[in-house]
Amino acid sequence: MGKCIVCQCEDVTLDDLEDAFEHGFRDLESLKRFTGLATGLCQGKCCVAHAARFLAGLKGGDEAAADPPRTRPLLRPTPVRAFAGPEELSASPASQGEKR
Amino acid sequence: MARARRLERPADSPYPAGEKIVFQFEGRPVEALAGEPLAVALLASGTRIFGRSIKYHRPRSPFCLHGHCSGCLVRVDGEPNVRSCQTPVHAGMSVERQLGWPGTGRDLFRMVDWVFGDRMDHHGLLTSSGTLGRLGMRFVRRMAGFGHPPSTAPRPPAPKRRLAAPAVVIGAGVAGLHAALELAQAGLRVVVLEAEELAGGRLCDAGCRPGGPAETGWAARRELLARLTARPEVELRTATPALAVYGDQAVLQVLAAGPCETLALEPERLVVATGAYSPLPLFENNDLPGVLTPRALDRLVCGHGVLPAEPALVAGDGEEALGLAAALVERGVRLAGLLTDRPEAELPAALRDPRVPRVAGHRILRARGGRWVERVELAPAGKESPDLVLDCGLVAAEAPAAPAYELAHHAGCRVVFRSAQGHTLHVDDEGRTSHGQIFAAGHCSGAGSAAAARTQGRRAGLACALSLKDDATLREQLAALR
Numbered sequence: 001m002g003k004c005i006v007c008q009c010e011d012v013t014l015d016d017l018e019d020a021f022e023h024g025f026r027d028l029e030s031l032k033r034f035t036g037l038a039t040g041l042c043q044g045k046c047c048v049a050h051a052a053r054f055l056a057g058l059k060g061g062d063e064a065a066a067d068p069p070r071t072r073p074l075l076r077p078t079p080v081r082a083f084a085g086p087e088e089l090s091a092s093p094a095s096q097g098e099k100r
Numbered sequence: 101m102a103r104a105r106r107l108e109r110p111a112d113s114p115y116p117a118g119e120k121i122v123f124q125f126e127g128r129p130v131e132a133l134a135g136e137p138l139a140v141a142l143l144a145s146g147t148r149i150f151g152r153s154i155k156y157h158r159p160r161s162p163f164c165l166h167g168h169c170s171g172c173l174v175r176v177d178g179e180p181n182v183r184s185c186q187t188p189v190h191a192g193m194s195v196e197r198q199l200g201w202p203g204t205g206r207d208l209f210r211m212v213d214w215v216f217g218d219r220m221d222h223h224g225l226l227t228s229s230g231t232l233g234r235l236g237m238r239f240v241r242r243m244a245g246f247g248h249p250p251s252t253a254p255r256p257p258a259p260k261r262r263l264a265a266p267a268v269v270i271g272a273g274v275a276g277l278h279a280a281l282e283l284a285q286a287g288l289r290v291v292v293l294e295a296e297e298l299a300g301g302r303l304c305d306a307g308c309r310p311g312g313p314a315e316t317g318w319a320a321r322r323e324l325l326a327r328l329t330a331r332p333e334v335e336l337r338t339a340t341p342a343l344a345v346y347g348d349q350a351v352l353q354v355l356a357a358g359p360c361e362t363l364a365l366e367p368e369r370l371v372v373a374t375g376a377y378s379p380l381p382l383f384e385n386n387d388l389p390g391v392l393t394p395r396a397l398d399r400l401v402c403g404h405g406v407l408p409a410e411p412a413l414v415a416g417d418g419e420e421a422l423g424l425a426a427a428l429v430e431r432g433v434r435l436a437g438l439l440t441d442r443p444e445a446e447l448p449a450a451l452r453d454p455r456v457p458r459v460a461g462h463r464i465l466r467a468r469g470g471r472w473v474e475r476v477e478l479a480p481a482g483k484e485s486p487d488l489v490l491d492c493g494l495v496a497a498e499a500p501a502a503p504a505y506e507l508a509h510h511a512g513c514r515v516v517f518r519s520a521q522g523h524t525l526h527v528d529d530e531g532r533t534s535h536g537q538i539f540a541a542g543h544c545s546g547a548g549s550a551a552a553a554r555t556q557g558r559r560a561g562l563a564c565a566l567s568l569k570d571d572a573t574l575r576e577q578l579a580a581l582r
Binding site for chain 1: 342362
């Protein structure tokens with residue numbers, strides 16, 4: 001038997017989803033928490049869609065997947081240097097914004 | 101299986117590439133074209149395994165090439181976890197792979213995958229005693245993770261800048277560019293944020309035919325960008341992904357990270373045109389290197405002229421798979437098969453040629469191969485055993501797109517789910533989301549085709565402009581589009 005990978009970042013397989021479903025994790029948020037899908041480097045860009053269709057198929061309706069897992073920024077891995085440092089925000093010369 | 105080779109680069113390719121340069125890959129010199137993405141240069145040089153998966157240490161290689169998947173991470177000049185598909189290569193760059201022991205190419209931890217052939221249930225593993233659990237944890241920490249900390253001094257913090265504009269568009273694909281153009285034509289200043297180096301979204305795909313068979317995506321892109329850059333109202337920032345949208349404050353706030361600076365924007369209105377991600381379909385070994393999305397293969401082979409192996413199997417009924425298959429045939433790339441259920445009359449002209457090996461009524465059951473895909477097993481619909489095996493060096497397999505709803509979802513916009521489309525942003529017929537200041541258009545709000553994205557983008561741009569300034573001409577234009 002080989003593996004059918006749902007989430008490449010966290011190595012979550014289709015069997016893992018079935019196991020989680022058997023354990024009673026039957027919505028996207030708890031599927032995510034139990035299997036770890038959507039918690040990897042890509043933050044669920046592809047696996048959530050697979051998991052949603054999996055749920056809709058097993059529970060027989062789109063309602064089962066209606067709520068996506070909670071979205072939390074940042075949307076992609078970002079180096080700390082993007083936010084680190086003492087600088088104030090500087091207003092762009094062309095902008096009408098005011099310096100805080 | 102053929103070796104990686106370079107095709108003649110099409111003169112009108114939107115992807116820039118300069119003169120030949122040399123960079124270092126794990127201590128040996130590798131030739132590349134300056135400015136092409138590092139991942140493309142590595143694939144062209146015959147590199148097949150980029151990394152190892154976190155749990156089973158299965159070989160990993162980029163499958164999306166659009167900066168979404170985790171398959172292309174490498175260590176560059178001492179900095180770990182660099183997305184090589186979004187990093188232009190330059191002379192003297194030093195590149196290493198990250199995971200695996202003794203190395204990424206040959207990794208003994210791969211045994212975990214074979215020992216746990218079906219699956220490893222880590223919830224129950226080594227939990228019978230505390231000591232065993234602690235030992236297991238130490239082992240797991242050693243074999244998982246994301247490479248080693250940086251070995252060079254940290255780069256200085258990025259400068260931060262506040263940008264003001266009445267309107268911000270996130271995503272410079274078909275919908276986003278058209279929305280921005282409408283806003284600019286209405287005389288409004290608009291900042292467009294694009295995550296990738298190149299604006300255009302799917303117009304960068306050789307297989308894209310936004311206005312029917314006669315119009316190529318590349319030509320449409322050139323024309324659209326020329327119109328947009330001629331407008332003084334537009335500020336287009338590429339390689340600047342939006343990281344967050346805060347919609348519950350008194351003012352809308354958008355956070356984005358450019359190549360050299362971090363941006364905070366507080367627009368009055370926002371148009372979300374983030375497009376969609378392309379997942380791989382579900383079949384056994386769908387993560388084998390050499391299995392890519394059609395858009396990834398389009399970018400690699402048609403845009404950059406790099407063919408990592410041959411022949412290619414293209415699977416799918418959608419615009420992306422069929423467009424790619426036609427583009428490959430036109431470039432003389434050998435096809436192992438075209439797996440589609442679309443009737444002949446609906447195929448692009450290049451695919452109606454009897455020499456194109458079409459297979460109907462089948463799906464991919466599993467991919468086979470050690471370090472790279474070597475063949476696929478196909479099964480008739482509803483059957484679990486294969487009746488057809490095709491040798492191939494590349495697989496481009498299309499799955500329903502996954503709309504990029506997250507930014508707007510976090511800002512509080514309503515998301516709906518339908519099995520056919522996935523999670524999409526709920527919009528009215530003028531592109532308004534459930535958040536009063538946010539509009540959405542294109543793939544992220546359910547547009548299936550490039551043509552639909554164009555109409556939706558124009559509509560959202562006009563409606564957004566109208567919400568900022570009432571104008572009879574704008575109202576007429578919007579009415580004409582409804």
